[in-house]
Amino acid sequence: MKNIVLVLATLLIVVSCTENFEELNINPNYPASAQPELLLPGIQREMAYNWGDQGWEEGFTVVQYGARLQFTSGDTYNWSPSGDPYDNAYASLRDVENILRDTKDVPEAQNYYGVGLVMKSWIYSYLTDAYGDVPYTEATKGISDGNITPAFDRQEVIYDGILADLETANTLLAGQSNISGDIFYDGDIQKWQKFANSLRLRLLMRISNVANAKTVAGMQQILADPATYPIFENNDDMAFVQWNALNPQPKYETRSGSFDEVRLSQTLETRLKELNDTRLVVFAQPTTNSEKGIYSDNFDDYVGMPNGLDDEAALGYSPTGNPEESGSNYISRLGILLGCRACNPEQASATASQTIIMSYSELQFILAEAREKAWITVGDAATYYENGIKASFDYYTQRVTAGGWSEIATAMQATDLDAYIAQEKVAYAGTADEKLEKIALQKWISLFYTGFEGWSDWRRTGMPEVIPGQDSANDMMVPVRFQYPNSVKSTNNANYEAAVQQMGPDNINTKLWWDVD
Numbered sequence: 001m002k003n004i005v006l007v008l009a010t011l012l013i014v015v016s017c018t019e020n021f022e023e024l025n026i027n028p029n030y031p032a033s034a035q036p037e038l039l040l041p042g043i044q045r046e047m048a049y050n051w052g053d054q055g056w057e058e059g060f061t062v063v064q065y066g067a068r069l070q071f072t073s074g075d076t077y078n079w080s081p082s083g084d085p086y087d088n089a090y091a092s093l094r095d096v097e098n099i100l101r102d103t104k105d106v107p108e109a110q111n112y113y114g115v116g117l118v119m120k121s122w123i124y125s126y127l128t129d130a131y132g133d134v135p136y137t138e139a140t141k142g143i144s145d146g147n148i149t150p151a152f153d154r155q156e157v158i159y160d161g162i163l164a165d166l167e168t169a170n171t172l173l174a175g176q177s178n179i180s181g182d183i184f185y186d187g188d189i190q191k192w193q194k195f196a197n198s199l200r201l202r203l204l205m206r207i208s209n210v211a212n213a214k215t216v217a218g219m220q221q222i223l224a225d226p227a228t229y230p231i232f233e234n235n236d237d238m239a240f241v242q243w244n245a246l247n248p249q250p251k252y253e254t255r256s257g258s259f260d261e262v263r264l265s266q267t268l269e270t271r272l273k274e275l276n277d278t279r280l281v282v283f284a285q286p287t288t289n290s291e292k293g294i295y296s297d298n299f300d301d302y303v304g305m306p307n308g309l310d311d312e313a314a315l316g317y318s319p320t321g322n323p324e325e326s327g328s329n330y331i332s333r334l335g336i337l338l339g340c341r342a343c344n345p346e347q348a349s350a351t352a353s354q355t356i357i358m359s360y361s362e363l364q365f366i367l368a369e370a371r372e373k374a375w376i377t378v379g380d381a382a383t384y385y386e387n388g389i390k391a392s393f394d395y396y397t398q399r400v401t402a403g404g405w406s407e408i409a410t411a412m413q414a415t416d417l418d419a420y421i422a423q424e425k426v427a428y429a430g431t432a433d434e435k436l437e438k439i440a441l442q443k444w445i446s447l448f449y450t451g452f453e454g455w456s457d458w459r460r461t462g463m464p465e466v467i468p469g470q471d472s473a474n475d476m477m478v479p480v481r482f483q484y485p486n487s488v489k490s491t492n493n494a495n496y497e498a499a500v501q502q503m504g505p506d507n508i509n510t511k512l513w514w515d516v517d
Helices: 002-019 036-056 086-103 107-131 155-173 189-206 212-224 256-260 266-274 311-315 360-372 381-402 406-413 417-422 432-446 453-461 486-491 493-503
Strands: 066-068 239-242 262-264 354-358
Touching (some): 036 086, 036 107, 036 354, 107 155, 155 189, 189 212, 189 239, 189 354, 189 360, 256 262, 381 406, 381 417, 381 432, 432 453
Antiparallel strands (some): 066 262
């Protein structure tokens, strides 16, 4: 009898312990989920830094805003497999998925769910436009499903998912209350809704060469119903990160040697001088040899260097051809807006520069192109085009004013924009092709330091022209994608090989799905 009682007691203890196993084994110091307002700013900060880093590297050199003075492999197309942005993007996407998982079925959290969809869409667009086919439908299921070797999805499938998520986000965000923890828009949900639709227009334009019917239908849907599908209305709506003293603009803490490796390109110098474009004094500084400090009213004091020089040729480059006038003192640094504290200890600003994710100016050029091609019927192409130019000038005037650089601000404020736009090389006139070339050029200028959007738009349009430098490798071909990281080949080889089979060789010349120009 005693043995029976003992067995029954033991069984009761086992059953009791089993029933409460999950509860008893939850560590209160490591919660299973985090509040979305705590996850969101970390995602935004991490991805904005990464976006800015890519803007500084490939974003500057591939389409020739800047040129490399040292360590020129990137500028000469000697590219290696890249874990950037691949690793950062997927690390951030795991946190995005946590936000989506914890808010999807919570009625009072639909504002965070909608914002999560927009963040997911932006990050995936950045990722797929770098590599092409990448893990998407299985990408973040390592914890929930134990799938640590996700399949790669075709870029067309990824774009379908992104565009659908942005449309869903627009619906979810309509009329929602503001959120906390947001460093893009300080929680303003209406601006998030505008970003969702403006980003959708960017991506619809991106696929216009391969899915034009989808582009036209989507654009017309948005433009025909601005109450349902609001978009950026001015510079205040643009998506950006405003840095602060605790988190200064990414180049502020850079050592001077690293900052000085990238200089004004001859391409940007030439194009801006041909247009008498005062944005030159924002994008660059006078040469050290000119002894003019951070600003000069003489454009001759701003000098660029060619892209695509090897290390020896770059360090020895002379704008005048005189070997005694060669080297860094004779080539302009990039503008004080991005200046590092070590480079300009008294003038550099930790906060004046913002990391632009998408600008109002860019949106206006998208609409100008769409209207010129008759893909939309709302508005006037010339007006969109001129709005894009004015918005870009206004933005940089505001930023240099905020930085306290009074001479640069005065020069920008004094710019006669009507006269600028009336110039033959700027005025919205000529054949349809000539108008599209002008849109492309002005859009390229406006996309200065906006991730690698200038490169993405060049891949789509081939405009403005990019001419490889004299020492360029890769058979003098401009790269059109990043190679997958080596870590992917070693940890997910079967799916990597399948991706290569469906997309093409894993090299920098394999065009993406939407790149058919």
